[in-house]
Amino acid sequence: MSAEQELAELKATVAYLKDRQDILDCIQRESRARDRQDVEQIAGCWWEEGVDEHGPSVTFAPDYPAKANKGHAMNFNLTSHNITNHICDLNGDTASCESYVIGGLYWLDGKSSTIAMGRYLDQMEKRNGEWRILTRRCTIEVTADADGTWIHSKNVQGFLKGLWSKDDPSYEKPYVWKPREEGVRW
Secondary structure: OOHHHHHHHHHHHHHHHHHHHHHHHHHHHHHHHHHHOOHHHHHOOEEEEEEEEEOOEEEEHHHHHHHHHHHHHHHEEEEEEEEEEEEEEEEOOEEEEEEEEEEEEEEOOOOEEEEEEEEEEEEEEEEOOEEEEEEEEEEEEEEEEEEOHHHHOOOOOOOEOOOOOOOOHHHOOOOOOOOOOOOOEO
């Protein structure tokens, strides 16, 4: 193999890996944004004509951030969307992705939690070098209800509490420790 061929193959591999990472970053950033109820960050993960299918609810991208946040706030104190297995089929500037998601849902009653497991089936598109979601279809495959009162136990007292706003500690960069008296804590 010539040096030119080797360089071309290396460039193609790096471009492929960068696209894969950019796609996964977008999917994870969108989940994180919903857990913070960050409308701007959610919107930044979707193309303007995008569409989300959450069961019987179909929402177009311009309305999605506010609708998703409202749905969460009407039912839950906190949520935690966790992306696990991720498969990505790249085809030029489009990609079909299947990402497993585990959602932790802490109900408003402060006593119960639900863990829901499913998948995001995302059609991604790259425009001007940026990957965003064009279509998302969601599955639900397993749920489990749990006693959510442990969060109020002495074992959790003093832990930082996740917040549905830009007051969440993840927005405070760089990350530095703070005395227990600072920050919103359990």
